[in-house]
Amino acid sequence: MAGPSGICSFEELIQSEPFTFYIGKARKEFVVHSKAIAATSWHFHALVNNGMAQSQKRSVEYPDMEPEDFARYVEYAYRYDYTVPHWTLDDPHSKIIESDVDVEEGLVSEEPEPEPVVEPETGVNVFGPGFGSRAPRPFTNESTAINSWSKKKKKSATSRATLNLRRSFDERGYLTSDEPSATMLAEFLPKENSKPEQNFTPIFLAHAHLYTFACMRLIDPLKRLALHKLHHTLLKFKLYDRRVSDVVELARYAYDNGEDRKPDGTIEDLRKLVVEYIACEVSTIGKHEAFAPLLQEGGEFVVDFWRIIAKENLSL
Template identity: 30%
Template sequence: MEYTVHKALIFQISEPLAKLITNGMAESEEGCARLCDVDEETFSRFVEWIYTKVYSSSRPIEEKNVPGTHAEDICSSEVPIEDGPGPGPESHCSDDDNFAFKASRKRTKKLQKKARRIAEEDEMMQEDSRRDSSPTIVGRFQIYHDDESDQGLSAEYAERFLIHARLYVFADQYGIKELMHLAATRLESSLSDFGHFYHRAVDVVQVARYVFENTPSRLEYQDELRHVVVYSITMNFEELMQSEEMGGLMNEGGDLVNAVCSKVAQRISHLRKQHSINLWGR
């Protein structure tokens, strides 16, 4: 799928992507670059973020239903472009104003089916929230998913989490710090609202593995997305360790396990100090 965006916006947000436009190579001559390291859904959300500063996680892109983004569609939007001319009310975008990107990786039909199910579940939850904002909605949510589990269906929580993780990894690769922070914040929110970690340990382990396999080990500071998943695991460590998936992960070792063990040790030390202070306070 091809996505055509304003060059001026690319220049503002990503130096690596801007170089594809100005490097004098084939892509800059043709006005189109193929990105082989990102799937279409993730890149579509990136384009959405460029123009709106938000991205959707409840309505995944389906190739058969969504056409490519064309220059004339972009010109009709009323999004201001800083430090650039920007189309006026009577003007039209020229080819020189735009650049096309193609996301080469396609999601499998199985993953597309999961994504559609996630969208349907999110719509049901949003409809429930509109009908009833009282605390009993939590109970209705639990009952709905318990029934679904009994029927052998999966809510595919991992896919919900991976939407944000994939976007973070893409933004990290192309130096888009604002989008990195947004994706990390949204993953943190999704994990904090999750609950029932024992029953979904496989999903937590899956997203944690993805994050540590696709983000660099930074010596000077901890990667923001790594911090999010490690903190979530640490705060739910006792519950997660009752699962086979988490036990297997801890036996593997590596950066993820080292980070989790370090945070768990810090938390235990903090709790002991708090307990000691409380005893002395008596």
């Protein structure tokens, strides 16, 4: 594993000294291998190895962090990826918005192109000049034609057998869809919604929390990974009316916790992702009652939002 602490083998990693983190107000305990943590950033490398009180005690407290968020960071330290949380269901007795329709992705059903028809060797050239013209094949004599036909039939049979074997070889599989590795990789993938009652706020905020944590602890690869997963979640997200509030909560978190715009006008990456998504979906989000309080709160979000609206000449 490569990182600020250098390169070490997996054996060295799992034999490294334990380091304990106490997370949240309840001080939930996480005991991890020190080299796994130290490899993620210079911040953690110093925490584990600088000889100060925390590195000597082999423990530290993070009272302002939620255990589930820290668990994803620990997973990242070992796997360089993290499990995406699942959506939750709205209260079944909550009001159903009439415009919420279970929209399925538009699947274009295309007619398959017809396979070329290879006619028997009758002396007719199916694909002659002009592709489709039926020009007669020039045979020298009947004996030559019969010998040629016999050889081609044998070659064709051999080719089909080879193709069948190749196809069988190529399609062979040893792993099932419920293998541990397949299940783990599937849990890393961004989630997609299909029904209005699927609440995606926990998923949006999980990515945002991990991004903020990575910013504070200088873990640049984790920052990029969290943004990547959030971006792909938004790309797949079906914006039902009821789910506008999920996006509003994400925007509120980004603007409550991210850095303000720099003097040159540069917007912090998480804020930029969220405010541009809202601008792209302004025809839906801008008219929703959940969006009005976010505007009324003012601050950097309103400035960034209206700058994009004006620049792109968008309308609510």
